[in-house]
Amino acid sequence: MPFDRLPELVALDCGADGVRIPPDLTVPVTPRVRSLLDSAALRRLARISQLGLVAVVYPGAAHSRFEHSLGVYRLALEFLSRLRHDPRFAAAVGEDDAAAFVVAALVHDIGHWAFCHPLEDMGLAELPRHESLVHGLLTRGELAGILEQHWQIDPARVAGLVAGTATDTAGRLLHSLLSGPIDVDKMDYLARDSLHAGVPYGRHFDQERLLSSLCLDEAGAALAISEKGRTAAELMVFARYVMFSEVYWHHAVRAATAMLQRSVWLVRAAIDPVRVTRLDDRQFGEWLTAAAAGTGATDLVDGLFGSTRRLVKRAATFDALHHPAVHRALAGRSYADTVDIARRLADTLSRRLGCGVEADTLLIDAPPAEREVEFRLDVRERTGPRSVAAPHRWRSLAELSPVVRSLAHEQFDNLVKRVRIFAPAATAAVIAKCEGLDQIILDAAHA
Secondary structure, eight states, X not given: OTTTTOHHHHHHXXXXXXXXXXXXXXXXXXXXXXXXXXXXXXXXXTTSBSSGGGGGTSTTOOOBHXXXXXXXXXXXXXXXXXXXXXXXXXXXXXXXXXXXXHHHHHHTTTTOOTTHXXXXXXXXXXXXXXXXXXXXXXXXXXXXXXXXIIXXXXXXXHHHHHHTOOOSHHHHHHHHHHSSSSOHHHHHHHHHHHHHHTOSGGGOSOHHHHHHTEXXXXXXXXXXXXXXXXXXXXHHHHHHHHHIIIIITOHHHHHHHHHHHHHHHHTGGGOOHHHHTTOOHHHHHHHHHHHHTTSTTHHHHHHHHSSSOOOOEXXXXXXXXXXXXXXXXXXXXXXXXXXXXXXXXXXXXHHHHTSOOOGGGOEEEOOOSSOOOOOOOEEEEESSOTTSOOOEEEEEHHHHOHHHIIIIIIIIIIIISOEEEEEOHHHHHHHXXXXXXXXXXXXXXXX
């Protein structure tokens, strides 16, 4: 096979010593992998938490993006180990391509900065998307030198695989392994986040079965599975759904997220994008605390990063099933819009309730405009008995599975990602008793 002698794959096959990560995994480390792990860009990921504010609710969820990157790299080797037996994959992907894919898996998160996902959801002009930083980090400076000297790889090739800008067959195919319905990133973070959060939900899919079923789709352009992996794929979709419901969009996690977003909004004039996007978690907390001093964000920031945890509380919750009008009116709005709506809502509630509702601490948490990617995956079905070389047919997993149709398409964004109104505890308790709150919110949204 073209990439059978890839050093990292050989190390995986022979069970070579390496770095140990949870849960009881050995990650093979070759000298050229070590050169990347010891770089400043990768070491910075050890100081950035994978789940950010989730640890406010799940204390064990303090694992780093560095640990996650090691897990993704190991899964990339597992993918290659399985797919090297697929003649079409082996014909399309040479050793240089496989090496670039291994590197891309290891460095795929280098553009991340502290708490970047919830802040990117705000769509601030002052902050770039983390994906936009990857090319520069890979093609200039230390990492570029390592890739050229130790790997003999064009850094731009790795950047293209991470960003999905590669246009050749091998490049598109390998990117689908990094970012697709079933990819090395999702397979690692679901299980790893579940493990560290102390919940079972993200580990209840058969990873081994899924790996053994990997193949290429009918066109040979993207990843697919054989029919034996169908149940494992369904369980992965369900695992993702429940992890969002119970962990990533847990109401207290979203309370902390709303506090962080409003704090950054209030100090956005102080943002230096070059500096902020290079900060780790501790440095970001220190920067935000200093920037918030003397502003309306002071109490919010202190509640997140101060010595005592003080989260805002739920005043109301609206999903698309029970409160479709409110959900529709607020979901997908720009962050600037939600701030304006919150201010109008605070004014109305102050008059209606006869108490002061502070606009800076009345927070609307709504699903962002960018919806989750639908789960599109082809399944290769046999059309005859296993004892003969029967032809195959291809059908989408959603076509075959009512579970996938419901969870991945119909319910995910509308039911898991709810609209919530948060406020300090005493204020939230008063708002929760307000009659006609749905209409008050709709009036504020449409004013």
